[in-house]
Amino acid sequence: MTGSSWSKEKVVIVGGAVVGSFVAYFLQEMGFRGQIQIVERDPTYRFSSTALSAASIPTQFGCRVNVRMSLFGAEFFRNIKDCFGPDADIGFHENGYLILGAATDAEVRTVSLAMQRGEGAEILALDPDQLLARFPWLNVDGIGLGTFGVRNEGWFDAWSLLSLIRSRVRSGGGEYISAEVQSFLLSSGRVEGVQLSNGQTLGSDCCVTAAGALSGRLMRNLGIALPVSPRKRTVFAVKAPLSDCAFPMLFDTTGAWIRPGGAGFICGVAPPADSDPGAEGDYEPQHELFEETVWPALAHRIPALEQLRLERSWAGHYEINALDHNGVIGPHDEIENLIFATGFSGHGVMHAPAAGRGVAELILRGRYEMLDLSELGYGRIRAGAPLHEPVVY
């Protein structure tokens, strides 16, 4: 990465949701006074993953870099008023993640736990009796171990976060342009600008791809292989006879999850891997998942949920990186002023602050300073050398 030798007058960011906006935010925070243009095809954000997300944050990941990115995000969310003033509110509920595991998983989980704690995550390991003492509404049948983050984990409001960051970027002189980037202008192995759907051409010294689930498609126009594509995830909003005040984000052994949200709870489950096709343009909720999987699993784990009432559902897209379920951050290996910030595979809202900071450091300083994100670089995509994240929610 030789970013420090670039001219850095004009940065174009493709995609103006949470990741793209955090890149712009940190460029400004770090003193960049050049032009920042953020191109967003859908200014309502109706179909952006950010707006449709469950906006939760665990520190319990298998890859060290993800634990670090979550800790960075949690710190940012906790201190939001310090940066944005006393009225700033993203509804950060630090209620923890409770991840339940069968006895057979306990050994693997304990190894991950040691790594997570070593990084500063504050996670308790609870046996069934301890789980019942803390969460008396739980059915602990078949559970060997539960891990629970007492700090740095929970959920927040992604829309409020996006609004806050966008308005700060705008007031710092960043320009959001409503258009679609259709192609990149390449010359001598560099991106010289982008061509927009409205006929405009934007010149750039550096171009950041933060186009979420459509990033892979966008890169195909350039002949660049980026295995990032949309996969549908459905969220169900329910009313249930449970108190939501100390309720955590709970992950069952079946993969079903539930947390407080809105006037009740939200819940969901990933579809089976063999029926999880590309979903471009498809936002129809997968209703059958509720009756067939989510409700039975959750009612078994939390008997009070036999009484729940389904209120509504929606579907959005995970931007799945098929190589290893991890983000792709950093420059393309041949086009050094084309920088990726995408492919977060369902952890992009929580990791947007860390990704934004990292990309801003690369652009302005030519190296990572606060967090080393180099293992998430494009080189592993080229080499087909995955950095597998085993904890995929």
Ligand SMILES: Cc1cc2nc3c(=O)[nH]c(=O)nc-3n(C[C@H](O)[C@H](O)[C@H](O)COP(=O)(O)OP(=O)(O)OC[C@H]3O[C@@H](n4cnc5c(N)ncnc54)[C@H](O)[C@@H]3O)c2cc1C
């Ligand atoms: C149901 C669901 C639950 C989730 N739960 C969580 C969670 O609990 N925690 C978490 O951290 N993450 C979660 N995620 C994932 C998270 O939402 C994403 O990782 C994150 O929003 C990615 O942000 P982004 O800015 O990269 O992408 P997006 O929010 O999708 O934004 C990309 C933007 O780029 C724009 N765009 C695309 N192509 C172009 C183009 N050619 N020109 C101009 N603009 C373009 C799009 O319109 C879009 O607004 C969830 C996602 C879903 C769908």
